[in-house]
Amino acid sequence: SMAPNGCPVSPQAAAFDPFDRPYQLDPAEALRWSREQEPVFYSPKLGYWVVSRYDDIKAIFRDNLTFSPSIALEKITPASDEALAVLKRYDYGMNRTLVNEDEPAHMARRRELLEAFSPEALEAHAPMVRRLVREKLDAIIDRGQADLVAEMFWEVPLTVALHFLGVPEEDMEQLRRFSVAHTLNTWGRPSPEQQVEVAEGVGKFWQYSGEVLRKMQARPEGHGWMYDMIEKNRHKPDVVTDNYLHSMMMAIIVAAHETTALATANAFRQLLSRPAVWAELCDNPALIPAAAEECLRHAGSVVAWRRIATREVEVGGVTIPEGGKILMVTASGNHDPAHFENPDELDIYRDNAVDHLTFGYGSHQCMGKNLGRMEMRIFLEEFTRRLPHLELEEQEFTFLPNTSFRGPEALWVRWDPAQNPERRDP
Numbered sequence: 001s002m003a004p005n006g007c008p009v010s011p012q013a014a015a016f017d018p019f020d021r022p023y024q025l026d027p028a029e030a031l032r033w034s035r036e037q038e039p040v041f042y043s044p045k046l047g048y049w050v051v052s053r054y055d056d057i058k059a060i061f062r063d064n065l066t067f068s069p070s071i072a073l074e075k076i077t078p079a080s081d082e083a084l085a086v087l088k089r090y091d092y093g094m095n096r097t098l099v100n101e102d103e104p105a106h107m108a109r110r111r112e113l114l115e116a117f118s119p120e121a122l123e124a125h126a127p128m129v130r131r132l133v134r135e136k137l138d139a140i141i142d143r144g145q146a147d148l149v150a151e152m153f154w155e156v157p158l159t160v161a162l163h164f165l166g167v168p169e170e171d172m173e174q175l176r177r178f179s180v181a182h183t184l185n186t187w188g189r190p191s192p193e194q195q196v197e198v199a200e201g202v203g204k205f206w207q208y209s210g211e212v213l214r215k216m217q218a219r220p221e222g223h224g225w226m227y228d229m230i231e232k233n234r235h236k237p238d239v240v241t242d243n244y245l246h247s248m249m250m251a252i253i254v255a256a257h258e259t260t261a262l263a264t265a266n267a268f269r270q271l272l273s274r275p276a277v278w279a280e281l282c283d284n285p286a287l288i289p290a291a292a293e294e295c296l297r298h299a300g301s302v303v304a305w306r307r308i309a310t311r312e313v314e315v316g317g318v319t320i321p322e323g324g325k326i327l328m329v330t331a332s333g334n335h336d337p338a339h340f341e342n343p344d345e346l347d348i349y350r351d352n353a354v355d356h357l358t359f360g361y362g363s364h365q366c367m368g369k370n371l372g373r374m375e376m377r378i379f380l381e382e383f384t385r386r387l388p389h390l391e392l393e394e395q396e397f398t399f400l401p402n403t404s405f406r407g408p409e410a411l412w413v414r415w416d417p418a419q420n421p422e423r424r425d426p
C-alpha cells in the first residue's frame with residue numbers, strides 16, 4: 001500500500017498498531033525497529049505519521065507554526081454517530097485550551113497565566129503535599145501490603161490539583177471516573193458500545209465543569225489558578241475567552257492530576273524493581289530529584305503527543321503533506337541512543353536525563369512540570385524514610401488502552417511493619 005505522500009508503506013509500518021499489546025506494555029520497546037530502521041513512517045491503521053527519534057521529535061516541538069498543536073486533544077478514534085448524538089445532548093463544546101491553541105493566541109494567554117507557577121507560588125503548596133502523603137502513609141503503615149495506586153497515587157495528585165486550581169474538593173470519585181472517560185475518549189479506541197458509554201461520561205464531565213465554573217465565578221474572593229483565569233476573563237475577555245474557561249476547566253483537571261499520578265506509579269515501579277537503586281535513595285535522599293527525573297525519562301506518564309503539518313514539510317528525510325497528522329512517540333525519543341547513552345538503563349546519575357521529552361518541549365512545554373516533580377519528590381522522600389524496606393509484589397501490570405497516557409492501573413507492594421523505622425508520623 002501507499003502512504004499519502006506516494007511512498008510505499010513497509011510491512012512493519014503497515015502492521016503497527018498502538019492499541020496492540022507491545023505498544024501498550026512498552027511503547028519505547030515497541031518502536032525500537034522504527035528508531036533503528038524507519039524513524040518516520042506512515043501508519044495506515046492510525047492514519048498518522050509516526051516519529052520515533054529524539055532529534056526529529058524535538059524539531060517538531062520547536063516549530064509550532066509548521067507543526068500546529070491544534071489536534072492535541074482531538075479524538076484519535078473518530079466518534080460514532082451515536083456517540084456524537086450523546087455529546088450533543090450534553091451541549092458538549094470542548095475546544096481550545098492552552099495545549100492545543102495556535103499562535104498568537106496561545107502565547108498571549110500563556111503569558112497572562114504564568115504567575116501561579118513561579119517557584120515561590122509552587123513552594124507554598126509543598127507542606128500540603130507532604131501532609132497528604134503522610135496521612136495516606138499513616139493509614140496503611142501497619143498493614144504490610146497495599147496497592148499504592150488505589151491508596152494514594154490517584155487521590156493525592158487529584159487533591160493537590162484541585163487545591164492548586166481552587167476547585168472545591170468534592171466528588172473526587174466521580175472526577176476520577178470522568179478522567180478515565182476523557183482519556184479513553186481522546187486517546188483510546190473504544191468499541192462502538194463503549195463509545196456511547198464514554199460519551200456519557202465526557203458529556204457529564206463537560207456539564208459538571210460548567211457548573212463548578214459558574215459556582216466559582218459567583219465567589220470571586222477564591223484563590224487558585226482557575227480564579228486567575230476567571231479574573232483575566234473578566235478584564236481581557238479577548239485573550240482569556242469564555243469557551244477557553246470552560247474547556248480549560250475540564251482539560252486541566254485531567255492534565256494536572258492524571259499525568260502526575262501515573263508518573264509516580266511508573267517511578268515507584270522502576271525504582272522498586274531495582275532494589276539496589278532503591279536502597280541508594282534510602283541512604284542518600286539527596287539523590288531523589290535526579291532519580292525522579294530519570295524515571296520521567298525512562299518511563300514517563302505521557303508517551304506520545306500530537307501535531308498537524310500546516311504545510312508540506314520534510315521530517316527526517318520523509319515528506320509529510322500539508323494536513324498530515326503526526327504522532328510523536330516521546331517515550332521512543334527518550335530511549336534514542338543518539339541522545340541518551342545506554343538509553344534502556346535506569347541510571348540515576350545520568351547527566352542529561354532532564355533533556356527528556358515527557359513534558360514536551362518549546363513554547364507549549366508543560367507549565368505544571370515543577371508541581372509534578374515536587375509531588376514525585378515528596379512521595380519518594382516520605383516512602384524512603386518511613387518504608388525503606390518496601391518491596392514490589394510479583395504481579396501482572398495492566399494499562400488503560402490508549403496512545404498517550406501510561407502507568408500501571410495497580411501497584412502492589414509489601415513490607416514488614418515490624419521493621420518500620422517510624423510506626424507513627426513523628
Ligand code: HEM
Nearest residue numbers: 098099256259260263302359360361364365366367368372
Ligand atoms: C502541557 C506532560 C503535569 C499543566 C503538557 C504537555 C505535556 C505535559 C506532554 C504538552 C507539551 C507540549 O506540547 O510541548 C505532563 C506530565 C506531567 C504534567 C508528564 C506530570 C508528571 C502537569 C501539572 C499541571 C500541568 C501538574 C498543572 C498544574 C499543563 C499545562 C499545559 C501542559 C497548562 C499546556 C501548556 C501550553 O500549551 O502552553 N504537559 N504534565 N501539567 N501541562 Fe503538563
